[in-house]
Structure formats: C-alpha cells, structure tokens
Amino acid sequence: MADNNQDQEKIQVDTTIPSQDSIDNHSYDQSEYWNYYAQYYSQYYQQRGDWMAIYDQNNQKYYYHNTSTKATQWDKPAEWDSTTETNPITDGNNTNITTDHAVINPKQRSVDDLVKIWLKRPARKQVEEQQKVHWRPEGAQEYNIWYDRWVGELWKGEKHGGPATTRCVLKRDAGYTKANLMDNRESRHYWCIYFARGCCHLGSECTYYHTIPLENDNRKIDLAHDVFGRERFRSHRDDMGGIGSFDKETRTLYVGGLHHRDNQESILEEEFGEWGEIEDVRYIPKLHVAFVRYRYRLTAEFAKAAMADQKFNDQEVLNVRWAHDDPNPKARVRVAQERQDKFLTASRERDLTSDGEPSVKRLRSDDIIGYYPNTDAQYIKQQAEPGPKTKEEIEQENLLSRVQENYSRLDRIFQKIQNHQVSSSDSGNSLAQTADPYRRK
Numbered sequence: 001m002a003d004n005n006q007d008q009e010k011i012q013v014d015t016t017i018p019s020q021d022s023i024d025n026h027s028y029d030q031s032e033y034w035n036y037y038a039q040y041y042s043q044y045y046q047q048r049g050d051w052m053a054i055y056d057q058n059n060q061k062y063y064y065h066n067t068s069t070k071a072t073q074w075d076k077p078a079e080w081d082s083t084t085e086t087n088p089i090t091d092g093n094n095t096n097i098t099t100d101h102a103v104i105n106p107k108q109r110s111v112d113d114l115v116k117i118w119l120k121r122p123a124r125k126q127v128e129e130q131q132k133v134h135w136r137p138e139g140a141q142e143y144n145i146w147y148d149r150w151v152g153e154l155w156k157g158e159k160h161g162g163p164a165t166t167r168c169v170l171k172r173d174a175g176y177t178k179a180n181l182m183d184n185r186e187s188r189h190y191w192c193i194y195f196a197r198g199c200c201h202l203g204s205e206c207t208y209y210h211t212i213p214l215e216n217d218n219r220k221i222d223l224a225h226d227v228f229g230r231e232r233f234r235s236h237r238d239d240m241g242g243i244g245s246f247d248k249e250t251r252t253l254y255v256g257g258l259h260h261r262d263n264q265e266s267i268l269e270e271e272f273g274e275w276g277e278i279e280d281v282r283y284i285p286k287l288h289v290a291f292v293r294y295r296y297r298l299t300a301e302f303a304k305a306a307m308a309d310q311k312f313n314d315q316e317v318l319n320v321r322w323a324h325d326d327p328n329p330k331a332r333v334r335v336a337q338e339r340q341d342k343f344l345t346a347s348r349e350r351d352l353t354s355d356g357e358p359s360v361k362r363l364r365s366d367d368i369i370g371y372y373p374n375t376d377a378q379y380i381k382q383q384a385e386p387g388p389k390t391k392e393e394i395e396q397e398n399l400l401s402r403v404q405e406n407y408s409r410l411d412r413i414f415q416k417i418q419n420h421q422v423s424s425s426d427s428g429n430s431l432a433q434t435a436d437p438y439r440r441k
Contacts, residue, residue: 048083055122111276115174115211122204123175126194127166129201163317164309166198170212170274173198177206190221190229191298196305212275213298227298228305240321244301248325249338251279251300252293256319258312260285267313268292275303291323 046053050068055061064080065072142151179189192208194200200210213227223246226232232246244250253272261267264283272278272292276299283290294300308320389397 046085048080048085051077051080051083111212112214114170115214118170118174118211119176119180121175123177123195123200123206123210124173125201125203126168126173127199127201162309163311164197167310168196168198168306174211175204177202177204177208177210179207179209182207190225191227191302193228193305196228196302197308198306213296213302215296218296218298221298227301236322240324242322244322249297249335250322251295251297252291252323252326253300253304253307254319254321254323255290255292255307256288256321257316258283258288258290258318259316260288261313264290271312272303272307275299275306 047067050066052065052067053062054065056063061074063072063074064077066077143149144151173195177192182189190208191213192200192206192210195206195208195210200206203210208228221227224232226243230243232244233242234245234247236242236245236250240254255268255272258264264285265281268283268290269278269281272281275294277295278292279295280293281290292303294303304320304322307318310318312318
C-alpha cells in the first residue's frame with residue numbers, strides 16, 4: 001500500500017511539472033520556461049546547483065526538481081549536501097528575481113511585513129538531530145539523577161566557554177511551525193530558544209514559534225515569564241546572566257568583549273537590529289563595552305539568547321548580559337516617564353481614570369427617555385398556547401394546593417374555638433345575674 005501511494009504521488013507531481021520528453025531542446029524558449037516556472041516561486045525553498053527544493057502543500061514535504069533535465073523526485077539528490085546553496089533564483093537573462101524566500105533587505109521593509117513573508121513558508125531545520133552522548137569523567141563513581149551529572153564532575157563556566165557553533169539567520173530559518181497552526185486561544189505558545197540559538201532540529205514540526213516577537217506579542221505574555229516561557233525571578237542573578245527579573249522592565253543589554261572600531265555603534269546597531277527595534281546604542285571606548293536598549297522586553301530577551309557567545313565581525317566573542325540600572329538622573333527621569341506613559345496607555349485601553357477607577361459614562365443630553373414600541377402582538381401565540389408543564393411545576397402546584405388547604409382547615413378550627421369562647425362567656429354572665437337578684441343593674 002505504501003509503494004502504491006508513493007507511485008500515485010510521483011505520478012501526480014510528474015503531471016504538473018514538464019518532463020524531459022515534452023521539451024524540445026532546439027525549439028525551447030527560455031522566457032516561456034521562466035514564465036511557467038514563476039508559479040513555484042511561492043513554494044521555493046532553496047537551490048543548489050541545478051537542483052531546486054520545492055515544498056508540496058498537499059503532501060506537506062519537499063520534492064526536488066532539476067532545472068537542466070526537468071526531472072523531479074522525492075528523494076534528496078546525492079550531490080545536494082556537497083553543493084553550495086544558490087540564492088536567489090536567476091531568470092533567463094541572469095537577473096535576480098525577488099521571491100518570498102529570497103534575500104530581503106530588512107531596511108526596505110518593516111518587521112511586520114517581513115514576518116508575514118516568512119510565515120508563508122515552513123520553518124527550516126537548522127541542524128540535524130543528534131543523539132545525546134553519555135560519558136563519565138575519570139574517577140567518578142556516583143551519578144546524581146537529580147542534577148543529571150556525575151559526582152565530582154567539573155563543568156566549564158560561561159566565562160571559559162568557546163564561541164557558539166550555530167547562529168540563527170532569520171532570512172533563511174524563519175517560518176511557520178505547529179504553533180502557528182494551533183488555536184492560540186486554547187493554548188499559549190512561546191518562542192523557541194533553540195531557534196534563537198540556531199540549533200533547532202525540528203523545523204516546522206516544532207511547537208514553538210520560529211519568528212521574532214512583534215509589538216502585539218508583548219501584551220500576550222505576562223511579566224512572570226520570558227519570551228521562551230521560562231519563569232522569571234524576583235531579582236537578577238549575581239553575574240546578570242540569568243533569565244531576568246520580573247520586578248524591572250529589563251530592555252537593556254550589556255555587550256562586552258569588544259575591540260575598538262571607529263564605527264562600532266553602527267556595526268552594533270546592524271548586528272543587534274536584526275532581532276527588533278532598537279532605541280539606543282551607546283559604546284564606551286575606554287571600557288570596550290556597549291549598551292543596547294530595545295523598545296520591547298521580549299525583543300531584548302530574544303536578542304540576548306541569539307547573540308550570546310556569538311562571534312562579532314568574525315573576531316571577538318560577545319559577552320551578552322543584562323545591564324544594571326543607569327545611575328544617570330536623566331535616565332531615571334526617562335524610565336519614570338516611560339512607566340507613566342505605559343500606565344496611561346493601559347488605562348485608556350481598559351477605559352480607566354487616572355485613579356484606577358472605571359470612568360463614568362456620560363448620558364446623552366437629548367432623548368434620554370425614548371418611546372418603547374408595544375410588542376405584545378408578537379407574543380400572542382405564545383400566551384394563548386402555553387407549553388406543557390414540567391414535572392417540577394406540577395409538584396409545586398400540588399404542594400401549594402395542599403398548603404392552602406391546610407391553612408383553610410386551620411382557619412376553620414380557629415373560628416370554631418373563637419365562637420366557643422364567646423358562647424361560654426355569655427352563659428357565664430347569665431348565671432351570675434341569676435345568682436345575685438339584687439345586683440344593681
């Protein structure tokens with residue numbers, strides 16, 4: 001059954017793509033070919049040599065097409081991995097054709113437009129899946145299952161670690177994943193930290209986002225979690241290299257390990273600006289450090305994970321951490337003003353006053369009391385033909401009738417008692433008058 005399905009899929013693909021027999025090499029027009037092939041630009045993934053990888057929406061996987069022989073196949077060509085990637089596609093006149101998956105200059109388009117373009121394609125597998133290597137240091141005999149390490153094992157700290165072996169490239173790796181296809185109202189999704197580091201092997205099968213956070217995403221994630229879904233803490237770590245603190249709006253990154261350059265700030269803005277909008281970049285030549293302040297918190301968290309231990313300008317290794325509060329009085333005034341602006345913006349969105357109370361709705365000065373039309377004619381049928389009574393309604397009516405009967409019975413008994421008392425008092429008075437005939441009337 002599986003072989004038959006594969007044969008049917010191959011036949012279906014072969015009918016949509018011209019074969020070698022249907023093309024006459026002597027009378028073939030290059031312009032007609034490129035006009036025909038333009039329908040595959042939206043499915044284009046990458047090209048290596050004469051082979052192109054094209055995504056099939058029906059089968060949810062890639063097939064490979066040879067631009068020279070016009071052959072198509074599902075299996076990866078043998079020379080695919082050894083051939084360098086060619087991007088973008090070139091037409092018959094050797095001019096670049098801009099597609100959704102071609103190299104796009106971020107300065108020419110806004111971040112929102114770029115993300116919309118990236119979400120039209122599946123996310124790329126950045127690395128191949130690797131099995132975890134189990135090893136034991138020499139002399140270690142006990143294994144701690146809680147900390148997943150051997151007792152006495154020496155771990156290298158972040159200061160002694162080498163440069164990162166992978167890096168995220170948005171124009172090549174970004175795309176849609178299962179998180180984009182799921183309903184966001186039922187489950188909360190975060191961004192993939194392995195994608196930010198450039199080492200996610202799941203690609204489009206990942207349940208986290210493989211894009212960068214936008215402005216609207218900052219309202220979806222609370223202060224207790226970061227952009228990757230990790231819980232934030234009350235205070236920063238001692239070395240300022242942890243997840244972050246929910247007590248402060250951490251948007252400024254400390255970048256250390258820099259070499260002196262004349263255009264250092266412009267290079268930093270170009271490198272760190274890939275992850276989102278930057279408000280300010282300040283470089284201190286004497287200390288060889290820089291401070292990069294982003295506009296949004298989620299963007300700063302994503303950039304910190306993406307740029308940690310990366311090679312800067314193919315030379316030095318970056319030391320990216322959270323920055324301490326700026327002691328400058330002007331900076332403190334700016335932070336206070338930003339907090340006040342955010343409070344006012346949130347108040348306007350929730351329709352609150354400056355005191356935090358809901359604003360009073362003002363009544364219209366004209367036509368406060370209007371005429372309400374008579375709608376009894378619309379319910380004549382419902383009033384004339386009431387529906388059948390339920391069991392509860394019948395039991396309630398029976399209970400009320402028994403209660404009324406008991407009340408009426410008690411009323412009759414009280415009436416008899418009262419009449420008997422009146423008759424007894426009258427007979428007593430007559431007897432008293434008979435016994436005392438000289439009683440003065």
